[in-house]
Protein backbone atom coordinates (compact mmCIF):
# COMPACT_ATOMS: atom_id res chain seq x y z
CA UNK A 1 0.00 0.00 0.00
CA UNK A 2 1.18 3.56 -0.70
CA UNK A 3 1.42 4.96 2.83
CA UNK A 4 0.93 8.70 3.36
CA UNK A 5 4.11 9.99 5.02
CA UNK A 6 3.79 13.73 4.52
CA UNK A 7 1.26 16.39 3.61
CA UNK A 8 1.59 20.15 3.43
CA UNK A 9 -0.37 23.22 2.45
CA UNK A 10 1.15 25.61 -0.07
CA UNK A 11 -0.24 29.13 -0.28
CA UNK A 12 0.72 31.25 -3.25
CA UNK A 13 -0.49 34.39 -5.02
CA UNK A 14 0.58 34.46 -8.68
CA UNK A 15 -1.86 37.31 -9.39
CA UNK A 16 -4.49 35.85 -7.05
CA UNK A 17 -4.48 33.59 -4.00
CA UNK A 18 -4.45 29.81 -4.28
CA UNK A 19 -4.24 27.16 -1.55
CA UNK A 20 -2.89 23.74 -2.57
CA UNK A 21 -2.54 20.52 -0.60
CA UNK A 22 0.37 18.26 -1.52
CA UNK A 23 0.43 14.70 -0.18
CA UNK A 24 3.53 12.47 -0.33
CA UNK A 25 3.59 8.68 0.00
CA UNK A 26 6.39 6.40 1.23
CA UNK A 27 7.24 5.36 -2.35
CA UNK A 28 7.79 9.03 -3.25
CA UNK A 29 4.53 9.43 -5.18
CA UNK A 30 2.94 12.85 -4.67
CA UNK A 31 -0.57 14.13 -5.31
CA UNK A 32 -2.05 17.64 -5.36
CA UNK A 33 -5.46 19.00 -4.46
CA UNK A 34 -6.96 22.49 -4.76
CA UNK A 35 -8.12 23.95 -1.41
CA UNK A 36 -8.91 27.51 -2.48
CA UNK A 37 -11.98 29.17 -0.92
CA UNK A 38 -12.01 32.67 -2.37
CA UNK A 39 -11.81 35.40 0.25
CA UNK A 40 -11.60 32.86 3.11
CA UNK A 41 -8.42 31.03 2.05
CA UNK A 42 -6.61 30.81 5.38
CA UNK A 43 -9.51 29.09 7.14
CA UNK A 44 -9.15 26.05 4.86
CA UNK A 45 -5.36 26.15 5.16
CA UNK A 46 -5.70 26.00 8.95
CA UNK A 47 -8.41 23.30 8.81
CA UNK A 48 -6.06 21.15 6.76
CA UNK A 49 -2.84 21.85 8.63
CA UNK A 50 -4.21 21.81 12.15
CA UNK A 51 -6.97 19.22 11.91
CA UNK A 52 -6.75 17.03 8.79
CA UNK A 53 -3.08 16.41 8.02
CA UNK A 54 -2.31 14.85 11.43
CA UNK A 55 -5.09 12.30 10.74
CA UNK A 56 -3.74 11.45 7.27
CA UNK A 57 -0.21 10.42 8.17
CA UNK A 58 0.21 6.64 8.02
CA UNK A 59 -3.02 6.00 6.06
CA UNK A 60 -3.30 3.96 2.87
CA UNK A 61 -3.54 6.49 0.02
CA UNK A 62 -5.45 3.98 -2.12
CA UNK A 63 -8.47 3.98 0.21
CA UNK A 64 -10.07 7.10 -1.24
CA UNK A 65 -13.67 6.33 -0.24
CA UNK A 66 -12.69 5.33 3.29
CA UNK A 67 -10.60 8.48 3.79
CA UNK A 68 -13.53 10.56 2.49
CA UNK A 69 -15.97 8.94 4.95
CA UNK A 70 -13.39 9.22 7.74
CA UNK A 71 -13.00 12.97 7.22
CA UNK A 72 -16.74 13.63 6.66
CA UNK A 73 -18.26 11.48 9.38
CA UNK A 74 -15.23 11.74 11.62
CA UNK A 75 -15.38 15.54 11.84
CA UNK A 76 -18.81 15.27 13.52
CA UNK A 77 -19.44 18.84 12.23
CA UNK A 78 -20.61 17.82 8.78
CA UNK A 79 -20.74 19.86 5.57
CA UNK A 80 -20.01 23.58 5.21
CA UNK A 81 -17.66 25.24 2.68
CA UNK A 82 -14.50 25.04 4.81
CA UNK A 83 -14.87 21.36 5.73
CA UNK A 84 -15.95 20.29 2.26
CA UNK A 85 -13.17 22.24 0.51
CA UNK A 86 -10.61 20.62 2.79
CA UNK A 87 -12.05 17.15 2.12
CA UNK A 88 -12.06 17.96 -1.61
CA UNK A 89 -8.37 18.81 -1.54
CA UNK A 90 -7.51 15.47 0.08
CA UNK A 91 -9.80 13.61 -2.34
CA UNK A 92 -8.23 15.23 -5.43
CA UNK A 93 -4.72 14.49 -4.18
CA UNK A 94 -5.59 10.83 -3.56
CA UNK A 95 -7.09 10.40 -7.05
CA UNK A 96 -3.92 12.01 -8.41
CA UNK A 97 -1.78 9.50 -6.50
CA UNK A 98 -3.90 6.52 -7.55
CA UNK A 99 -3.64 7.57 -11.20
CA UNK A 100 0.12 8.04 -11.02
CA UNK A 101 0.62 4.61 -9.42
CA UNK A 102 -1.71 2.98 -11.98
CA UNK A 103 0.04 4.87 -14.81
CA UNK A 104 -3.35 6.13 -15.99
CA UNK A 105 -5.04 9.54 -16.29
CA UNK A 106 -7.74 9.89 -13.63
CA UNK A 107 -10.58 9.85 -16.18
CA UNK A 108 -9.63 6.25 -17.00
CA UNK A 109 -10.12 5.32 -13.34
CA UNK A 110 -13.56 6.96 -13.43
CA UNK A 111 -14.78 4.63 -16.16
CA UNK A 112 -13.01 6.09 -19.18
CA UNK A 113 -14.03 8.80 -21.62
CA UNK A 114 -17.74 9.20 -22.35
CA UNK A 115 -17.00 11.80 -25.05
CA UNK A 116 -14.15 13.09 -27.19
CA UNK A 117 -13.80 16.41 -25.39
CA UNK A 118 -15.39 18.76 -22.91
CA UNK A 119 -17.43 21.71 -24.18
CA UNK A 120 -16.53 24.84 -22.24
CA UNK A 121 -18.06 28.28 -22.05
CA UNK A 122 -16.13 31.52 -21.94
CA UNK A 123 -17.06 34.66 -20.01
CA UNK A 124 -17.61 37.66 -22.30
CA UNK A 125 -17.93 40.90 -20.38
CA UNK A 126 -18.01 44.58 -21.19
CA UNK A 127 -19.18 47.87 -19.78
CA UNK A 128 -21.71 48.32 -22.59
CA UNK A 129 -23.71 45.91 -24.75
CA UNK A 130 -21.47 46.80 -27.73
CA UNK A 131 -18.27 46.06 -25.79
CA UNK A 132 -19.68 42.73 -24.62
CA UNK A 133 -20.71 41.69 -28.13
CA UNK A 134 -17.24 42.57 -29.42
CA UNK A 135 -15.64 40.24 -26.86
CA UNK A 136 -18.24 37.54 -27.56
CA UNK A 137 -17.42 37.72 -31.29
CA UNK A 138 -13.79 37.20 -30.41
CA UNK A 139 -14.66 34.13 -28.33
CA UNK A 140 -16.72 32.81 -31.23
CA UNK A 141 -13.76 33.32 -33.58
CA UNK A 142 -11.61 31.27 -31.17
CA UNK A 143 -14.06 28.39 -31.59
CA UNK A 144 -16.08 28.69 -28.38
CA UNK A 145 -19.42 26.92 -28.73
CA UNK A 146 -20.85 28.49 -25.58
CA UNK A 147 -20.43 32.04 -24.28
CA UNK A 148 -21.68 33.68 -21.10
CA UNK A 149 -22.70 37.29 -21.57
CA UNK A 150 -22.39 39.89 -18.80
CA UNK A 151 -22.60 43.64 -19.37
CA UNK A 152 -22.66 46.75 -17.23
CA UNK A 153 -26.03 48.17 -16.16
CA UNK A 154 -26.63 51.76 -17.31
CA UNK A 155 -26.78 54.03 -14.28
CA UNK A 156 -24.73 51.70 -12.08
CA UNK A 157 -21.00 52.15 -11.58
CA UNK A 158 -20.18 48.44 -11.38
CA UNK A 159 -21.78 45.03 -11.27
CA UNK A 160 -20.97 41.33 -11.04
CA UNK A 161 -19.22 39.84 -14.02
CA UNK A 162 -17.86 43.04 -15.56
CA UNK A 163 -14.17 43.57 -15.03
CA UNK A 164 -11.55 46.08 -16.10
CA UNK A 165 -9.97 43.42 -18.28
CA UNK A 166 -11.88 42.10 -21.29
CA UNK A 167 -10.78 38.49 -20.85
CA UNK A 168 -9.86 37.95 -17.19
CA UNK A 169 -12.60 38.33 -14.62
CA UNK A 170 -11.25 38.77 -11.10
CA UNK A 171 -13.75 39.92 -8.46
CA UNK A 172 -11.47 39.64 -5.39
CA UNK A 173 -9.66 42.92 -5.62
CA UNK A 174 -8.99 44.72 -2.37
CA UNK A 175 -7.69 44.48 1.15
CA UNK A 176 -11.27 45.03 2.33
CA UNK A 177 -14.50 44.26 0.43
CA UNK A 178 -15.42 46.68 -2.35
CA UNK A 179 -19.03 47.95 -2.12
CA UNK A 180 -21.17 47.57 -5.27
CA UNK A 181 -24.61 49.17 -5.73
CA UNK A 182 -27.61 47.33 -7.14
CA UNK A 183 -30.87 48.24 -8.88
CA UNK A 184 -33.01 45.32 -10.08
CA UNK A 185 -35.28 47.36 -12.37
CA UNK A 186 -32.35 48.77 -14.33
CA UNK A 187 -30.77 45.32 -14.61
CA UNK A 188 -34.00 43.71 -15.85
CA UNK A 189 -34.17 46.26 -18.66
CA UNK A 190 -30.65 45.75 -20.00
CA UNK A 191 -30.28 41.95 -20.13
CA UNK A 192 -32.96 41.27 -22.79
CA UNK A 193 -31.36 44.04 -24.90
CA UNK A 194 -27.99 42.30 -24.52
CA UNK A 195 -29.40 38.96 -25.66
CA UNK A 196 -31.23 40.52 -28.60
CA UNK A 197 -28.02 42.20 -29.78
CA UNK A 198 -26.05 39.00 -29.22
CA UNK A 199 -28.36 36.88 -31.38
CA UNK A 200 -28.20 39.49 -34.13
CA UNK A 201 -24.39 39.56 -34.05
CA UNK A 202 -23.51 35.95 -33.20
CA UNK A 203 -26.35 34.03 -34.84
CA UNK A 204 -28.08 30.97 -33.44
CA UNK A 205 -25.35 28.31 -33.56
CA UNK A 206 -23.67 29.37 -30.34
CA UNK A 207 -24.99 28.71 -26.83
CA UNK A 208 -25.61 31.89 -24.84
CA UNK A 209 -25.53 31.84 -21.04
CA UNK A 210 -26.09 34.45 -18.34
CA UNK A 211 -25.19 34.63 -14.64
CA UNK A 212 -27.74 36.44 -12.45
CA UNK A 213 -25.48 35.87 -9.44
CA UNK A 214 -28.28 35.33 -6.87
CA UNK A 215 -29.74 38.82 -7.37
CA UNK A 216 -33.40 38.28 -8.20
CA UNK A 217 -36.44 37.15 -6.29
CA UNK A 218 -38.09 34.06 -7.78
CA UNK A 219 -40.86 36.06 -9.48
CA UNK A 220 -38.33 38.54 -10.93
CA UNK A 221 -36.32 35.59 -12.25
CA UNK A 222 -39.50 34.22 -13.85
CA UNK A 223 -39.97 37.59 -15.57
CA UNK A 224 -36.39 37.67 -16.88
CA UNK A 225 -36.64 34.07 -18.05
CA UNK A 226 -39.76 34.93 -20.06
CA UNK A 227 -38.11 37.99 -21.58
CA UNK A 228 -35.08 35.92 -22.64
CA UNK A 229 -37.00 32.93 -24.01
CA UNK A 230 -37.14 34.31 -27.59
CA UNK A 231 -33.32 34.30 -27.63
CA UNK A 232 -33.09 30.66 -26.45
CA UNK A 233 -30.69 31.02 -23.52
CA UNK A 234 -28.67 27.89 -22.74
CA UNK A 235 -29.09 28.67 -19.05
CA UNK A 236 -29.81 31.28 -16.43
CA UNK A 237 -27.34 30.84 -13.61
CA UNK A 238 -28.01 31.41 -9.90
CA UNK A 239 -31.32 33.15 -10.52
CA UNK A 240 -32.16 33.50 -6.84
CA UNK A 241 -30.40 32.58 -3.59
CA UNK A 242 -30.80 28.83 -3.21
CA UNK A 243 -30.85 28.28 0.52
CA UNK A 244 -34.57 27.75 0.03
CA UNK A 245 -34.63 25.07 -2.65
CA UNK A 246 -38.43 25.38 -3.01
CA UNK A 247 -38.03 28.92 -4.36
CA UNK A 248 -37.17 27.47 -7.74
CA UNK A 249 -40.72 26.10 -8.12
CA UNK A 250 -41.97 29.62 -8.62
CA UNK A 251 -39.41 30.35 -11.35
CA UNK A 252 -40.28 27.09 -13.09
CA UNK A 253 -43.98 27.97 -13.14
CA UNK A 254 -43.22 31.02 -15.26
CA UNK A 255 -40.44 30.20 -17.70
CA UNK A 256 -38.96 27.45 -19.82
CA UNK A 257 -35.52 29.09 -19.66
CA UNK A 258 -33.15 26.35 -18.40
CA UNK A 259 -31.86 26.94 -14.88
CA UNK A 260 -28.39 26.29 -13.49
CA UNK A 261 -27.42 26.55 -9.85
CA UNK A 262 -24.91 25.27 -7.34
CA UNK A 263 -21.50 26.96 -7.51
CA UNK A 264 -21.71 27.72 -3.79
CA UNK A 265 -23.17 24.33 -2.84
CA UNK A 266 -20.93 22.07 -0.84
CA UNK A 267 -22.85 18.83 -0.57
CA UNK A 268 -25.55 16.69 -2.11
CA UNK A 269 -27.93 17.92 0.59
CA UNK A 270 -27.83 21.45 -0.88
CA UNK A 271 -29.30 20.22 -4.15
CA UNK A 272 -31.23 17.04 -3.27
CA UNK A 273 -34.67 18.70 -3.46
CA UNK A 274 -33.79 20.80 -6.50
CA UNK A 275 -32.78 17.63 -8.31
CA UNK A 276 -35.54 15.31 -7.12
CA UNK A 277 -38.23 17.87 -7.97
CA UNK A 278 -36.61 18.64 -11.33
CA UNK A 279 -36.42 22.33 -10.51
CA UNK A 280 -33.11 22.82 -12.30
CA UNK A 281 -31.50 21.67 -15.54
CA UNK A 282 -27.80 21.98 -14.68
CA UNK A 283 -26.00 21.40 -11.41
CA UNK A 284 -22.96 23.66 -10.98
CA UNK A 285 -21.34 22.13 -7.90
CA UNK A 286 -17.57 21.87 -8.28
CA UNK A 287 -14.82 19.45 -7.38
CA UNK A 288 -13.11 21.92 -5.01
CA UNK A 289 -16.10 23.21 -3.06
CA UNK A 290 -18.29 20.10 -3.04
CA UNK A 291 -16.13 17.41 -1.48
CA UNK A 292 -13.92 16.39 -4.39
CA UNK A 293 -14.32 14.01 -7.31
CA UNK A 294 -15.79 11.34 -5.02
CA UNK A 295 -18.69 13.48 -3.80
CA UNK A 296 -19.31 15.23 -7.12
CA UNK A 297 -19.78 11.83 -8.78
CA UNK A 298 -22.45 11.06 -6.19
CA UNK A 299 -24.25 14.34 -6.95
CA UNK A 300 -24.01 13.69 -10.70
CA UNK A 301 -25.38 10.17 -10.29
CA UNK A 302 -28.43 11.52 -8.47
CA UNK A 303 -28.87 14.25 -11.09
CA UNK A 304 -28.64 11.70 -13.91
CA UNK A 305 -31.78 9.97 -12.65
CA UNK A 306 -33.68 13.20 -13.36
CA UNK A 307 -32.04 14.15 -16.70
CA UNK A 308 -30.17 16.99 -15.03
CA UNK A 309 -26.72 17.64 -16.44
CA UNK A 310 -23.50 18.94 -14.94
CA UNK A 311 -22.16 22.45 -15.52
CA UNK A 312 -19.25 22.87 -13.14
CA UNK A 313 -18.15 26.25 -11.92
CA UNK A 314 -14.70 27.15 -13.28
CA UNK A 315 -13.90 30.77 -12.44
CA UNK A 316 -10.32 32.02 -12.01
CA UNK A 317 -10.39 31.38 -8.25
CA UNK A 318 -10.61 27.64 -8.93
CA UNK A 319 -6.96 26.74 -9.46
CA UNK A 320 -5.55 24.76 -12.40
CA UNK A 321 -5.54 21.76 -10.01
CA UNK A 322 -9.32 21.99 -9.73
CA UNK A 323 -9.60 22.64 -13.48
CA UNK A 324 -7.69 19.44 -14.21
CA UNK A 325 -9.82 17.43 -11.77
CA UNK A 326 -13.00 18.92 -13.25
CA UNK A 327 -11.95 17.94 -16.78
CA UNK A 328 -11.32 14.30 -15.77
CA UNK A 329 -14.76 14.28 -14.13
CA UNK A 330 -16.41 15.99 -17.12
CA UNK A 331 -14.90 13.64 -19.67
CA UNK A 332 -16.12 10.56 -17.83
CA UNK A 333 -19.50 11.48 -16.33
CA UNK A 334 -22.48 10.29 -18.42
CA UNK A 335 -24.66 13.37 -17.83
CA UNK A 336 -22.12 16.07 -18.66
CA UNK A 337 -23.56 19.41 -19.83
CA UNK A 338 -20.90 22.10 -20.05
CA UNK A 339 -17.83 23.28 -18.13
CA UNK A 340 -17.02 26.89 -17.25
CA UNK A 341 -13.54 27.93 -18.35
CA UNK A 342 -12.08 31.25 -17.26
CA UNK A 343 -8.49 31.28 -18.33
CA UNK A 344 -5.80 31.85 -15.72
CA UNK A 345 -3.04 34.42 -16.00
CA UNK A 346 0.34 33.29 -17.44
CA UNK A 347 1.83 33.61 -13.90
CA UNK A 348 -0.75 31.13 -12.54
CA UNK A 349 -0.24 28.75 -15.46
CA UNK A 350 3.51 28.79 -14.80
CA UNK A 351 3.09 27.95 -11.10
CA UNK A 352 0.75 25.08 -12.01
CA UNK A 353 2.16 23.28 -15.09
CA UNK A 354 -0.64 21.18 -16.57
CA UNK A 355 -1.45 18.69 -19.32
CA UNK A 356 -4.97 19.94 -20.13
CA UNK A 357 -5.58 21.61 -23.45
CA UNK A 358 -8.09 23.89 -25.17
CA UNK A 359 -8.89 23.63 -28.84
CA UNK A 360 -11.82 24.95 -30.79
CA UNK A 361 -14.13 25.40 -27.80
CA UNK A 362 -13.35 21.97 -26.36
CA UNK A 363 -10.99 20.94 -23.56
CA UNK A 364 -9.27 17.67 -22.71
CA UNK A 365 -7.50 16.69 -19.47
CA UNK A 366 -4.60 15.05 -21.35
CA UNK A 367 -3.08 11.59 -20.97
CA UNK A 368 -0.56 12.18 -18.18
CA UNK A 369 -0.95 9.72 -15.27
CA UNK A 370 -2.98 11.16 -12.39
CA UNK A 371 -4.57 14.60 -12.70
CA UNK A 372 -1.84 15.82 -15.04
CA UNK A 373 -1.15 18.98 -13.03
CA UNK A 374 1.58 19.92 -10.57
CA UNK A 375 2.74 22.85 -8.47
CA UNK A 376 6.16 24.42 -8.99
CA UNK A 377 6.97 25.02 -5.33
CA UNK A 378 9.96 27.24 -5.96
CA UNK A 379 7.97 29.53 -8.23
CA UNK A 380 5.00 29.44 -5.84
CA UNK A 381 7.21 30.56 -2.95
CA UNK A 382 7.98 33.78 -4.83
CA UNK A 383 4.35 34.96 -4.60
CA UNK A 384 3.33 35.90 -1.07
CA UNK A 385 -0.29 35.62 0.13
CA UNK A 386 -2.15 38.86 -0.40
CA UNK A 387 -5.42 39.25 1.50
CA UNK A 388 -8.34 39.91 -0.83
CA UNK A 389 -12.11 39.82 -0.46
CA UNK A 390 -15.07 39.35 -2.74
CA UNK A 391 -17.17 42.54 -3.07
CA UNK A 392 -20.41 43.16 -1.21
CA UNK A 393 -23.56 44.61 -2.71
CA UNK A 394 -26.01 47.24 -1.44
CA UNK A 395 -29.28 48.60 -2.78
CA UNK A 396 -29.25 52.29 -3.66
CA UNK A 397 -30.72 53.19 -0.23
CA UNK A 398 -27.84 51.39 1.49
CA UNK A 399 -29.60 48.11 2.30
CA UNK A 400 -27.22 45.15 2.33
CA UNK A 401 -28.06 42.87 -0.61
CA UNK A 402 -26.86 39.65 -2.27
CA UNK A 403 -23.57 39.83 -4.11
Ligand SMILES: O=C(O)C(=O)C[C@H](O)[C@H](O)CO
Pocket residue numbers: 038171211213263313314315316317340390
Ligand atom coordinates in the same frame (compact mmCIF):
# COMPACT_ATOMS: atom_id res chain seq x y z
O1 LIG B 1 -17.84 32.21 -12.49
C1 LIG B 1 -18.92 32.34 -11.93
O2 LIG B 1 -19.95 31.80 -12.34
C2 LIG B 1 -19.03 33.17 -10.74
O3 LIG B 1 -20.14 33.39 -10.30
C3 LIG B 1 -17.77 33.69 -10.16
C4 LIG B 1 -17.83 33.80 -8.66
O4 LIG B 1 -18.35 35.04 -8.29
C5 LIG B 1 -16.47 33.63 -8.06
O5 LIG B 1 -15.93 32.41 -8.49
C6 LIG B 1 -16.52 33.69 -6.56
O6 LIG B 1 -15.31 33.32 -5.99
Ligand SMILES: [Mg+2]
Pocket residue numbers: 211213237238263
Ligand atom coordinates in the same frame (compact mmCIF):
# COMPACT_ATOMS: atom_id res chain seq x y z
MG1 LIG C 1 -21.69 32.16 -11.26
